[in-house]
Amino acid sequence: MKKNLLVEKDTNELIARALTLTPDNKGHWGNMSVTTMLKHCNVVNTAILSYDQAPKAPTIKQRFLLVGLYLMKELPKSVKTRPEYVNFKEDELEFAHEKNIFMQTIAEYIDYPKTLTAIHPVFGPLNTKEWGRFGWLHMDHHLRQFDV
Template sequence: MEKNLFNNETAEKIIERVKQLGAESSGLWGKMTAEEMLMHCNSCNREILEGSRGTQKTSLKQYLLRILALYLAPNFKKGIKSEDHHIIGHKINNLNFEEIKDEFIDLIHQFPLNKKELTLSHPAFGNISTKQWGIAAYKHMDHHLRQFGV
């Protein structure tokens, strides 16, 4: 069975993994701190759940990349550049790590509760279905949790 964040069991497994993450956790690759990674994931997940991006025409390249990334590749590739508005960098000011982690958990809990169809475009995959958003969101969270060894 493919892993999809809209599945309650899959969402709970992601939550159990993030609970192992601490403010002092170091990444195995990349430049983000654990705080920055969680804030990046929170930003992406809010955008998915709120549907704050419109639709656009899907190119053949996006369609093929979607098939490869969501169904054929076991994991997302390391080093893929994120959209600028999801790059947190050093924008963290006086935020509590546990609060950021709690927001991550709350957002993950919202995926299985979502009953609306998602109609936003993915920047790399074009227009994708709600189910495909769940797969992409799972692979994204899995990618970053593996980045921090959890």
């Protein structure tokens, strides 16, 4: 079975990896610092978990792209993201705080009580299981970026 944030064992694996992060970790690709990466993940996960609108139907193109999501073992490197998910002032961020929020937020996916209905900018509307899978891939991607 493919790893998923909805599965406690899979999420705990990511948390264990995150525990090894330090402010000195350097990224192997992209421009984010480790603290900015954590903030990025926190903002994205908070948006997914707090989205509260009725689900929408995906387009045929989005469904086709979603098949690719399930086939992926890992996300490609250096993919552009929306500015609101990366434009943070580094001097306003605190590593330990962002790291704690990161671990708390991904743990919320385990037994999450509501249906997830957020809309991904590429894949379109995803259901709870799909968000769990994409979330795991996304968190794994950024932890690998910083060598953990």
